[in-house]
Amino acid sequence: MENEVLLEVQHLSVGFESYNARVEKVFFNAITDLNLTVRKGEIVAIVGSSGSGKSLLAHAVMNILPDNARTGGKMYYKGELLTPEVMNRLRGRQIAFIPQSVAFLDPLMQVGDQVVGTLGEKARALQQKAFEHFGLKQSVAQLYPFQLSGGMARRVLLSTSYVAETEMIIADEPTPGLDLKIAIEALKDFRVQADQGKGVILITHDIDLALHVADKIAIFYDGRVVETADTQTFRGDGQGLKHPYSRALFNALPQNGFNLQRCPKCGATCATWNVDEEGMRCGCGDS
Amino acid sequence: MAILEVKHVDFRYGSGPWILKDISFSVEEGERVAILGPSGYGKSTLAKVIAGYLKPAGGEILWEGKPLPATGFCPIQLIYQHPEKALNPRWKMKDSLEEAGVPSEEVLTEMGIQEKWYQRWPNELSGGELQRFCVARVLKPETRLLICDEMTTMLDAINQAHIWNFVLAYAKKHNMTLLAITHNRYLANQVATRILRIPELNHVEVDQSSL
Missing domain, CATH: 3.40.50.300 (P-loop containing nucleotide triphosphate hydrolases)
Known part of the structure; x- marks a missing residue:
């Protein structure tokens, strides 16, 4: 069920x-x-x-x-x-949302307060727990987004979903x-x-x-x-995947050989091919 | 002889905490070196210091035994993680691509850059397409050392493999030296001949460089 x-x-x-x-x-x-x-x-x-x-x-x-x-x-x-x-x-x-871009943080607000958000002071302890959980020092809460590295800002974003129930x-x-x-x-x-x-x-x-x-x-x-x-x-080799694009994506991973198919006619790699429901093929006109 | 020498480099932003402290290593011509390290340890800052965009507070960077030339095409070129930040949003793609001379036909074809993209603005192309432009514009005979700072983390595996396979082939053919900064150890194993781990400094919590 x-x-x-x-x-x-x-x-x-x-x-x-x-x-x-x-x-x-x-x-x-x-x-x-x-x-x-x-x-x-x-x-x-x-x-x-x-x-x-x-x-x-x-x-x-x-x-x-x-x-x-x-x-x-x-x-x-x-x-x-x-x-x-x-x-x-x-x-x-x-529904909690963790945005992709660090630019979603308010540039004029300390990040600790942004994590607490509208949940009020009762969420402060959760915010501190979240920071500890993601390896951020408590002093980071007083910083503004421009003072964070990319990875730190990412952890701040993760903390926002950690406090919201x-x-x-x-x-x-x-x-x-x-x-x-x-x-x-x-x-x-x-x-x-x-x-x-x-x-x-x-x-x-x-x-x-x-x-x-x-x-x-x-x-x-x-x-x-x-x-x-x-x-x-x-x-394994990803043969269980149905669509050629899925297989190409899987085989292109660094740990799976970093391989890309090439068009037999013009030699373009599959990064430039067209993909549709049935499969993927090169745009050079060859089948 | 080492083509690049990083000697006892220290760096901090303003009077903030030290980001880099006493970093030393050297790179031989034709080597492919990966730098692995945790987030916030100053990897991107190090890339900018080596490329000459930031002046170290202490120590020095030597290129073929001398300081980097102050004028002309810099032999050290840097590719950033975010192509959308590395391109002038008010320049059409053609202008950015050809700012320092027209890339060779081989590079343009292999990177799959289409002429119909030339008249577009950067916000009209995807991240993968923009990064191909950023790579194409630095693959010139004058580029001797290419620093790839998380060059493909924003891209899907196919675009990642596509860009890296070509950069590796190009580096081999033209004896270009590579310095790759990454979090992905599989990628590091795949592209590098040697892996350096950034020393565990005082854990740096403030790094304005990556914003």
């Missing part, structure tokens, strides 16, 4: 409206027809190419897209339709800039929280780290999920 569905994303599309030099409206589609399900107690890792819309998905769920964004499709949280009003109520209370966590690239020990520690935390019944979406490039903790891996390319695979299929 599978656990209760926490978040269900159906046929999500995200696009942006803008104006070109002749003041004509142009529309650019970033995500098309995306489906994703997250259950209680489950970590779903999202991996895929840079610029494939992974962060946009997170922002669409959290309803923090810029004003010129247009979304389609439906999202449900515990069976309830996720409208902007519902999201504004849930955000930070039921939410049912779901969406973590957008929580590990770059962290050394291995802290990165593993952070991911283990997600596992612990998932085992307590939370749902976690983990957006990451560190496939090998994600494999240690995730239950399912969704592989993104160009605003679509090309494949959702069980963690077990990411083993």
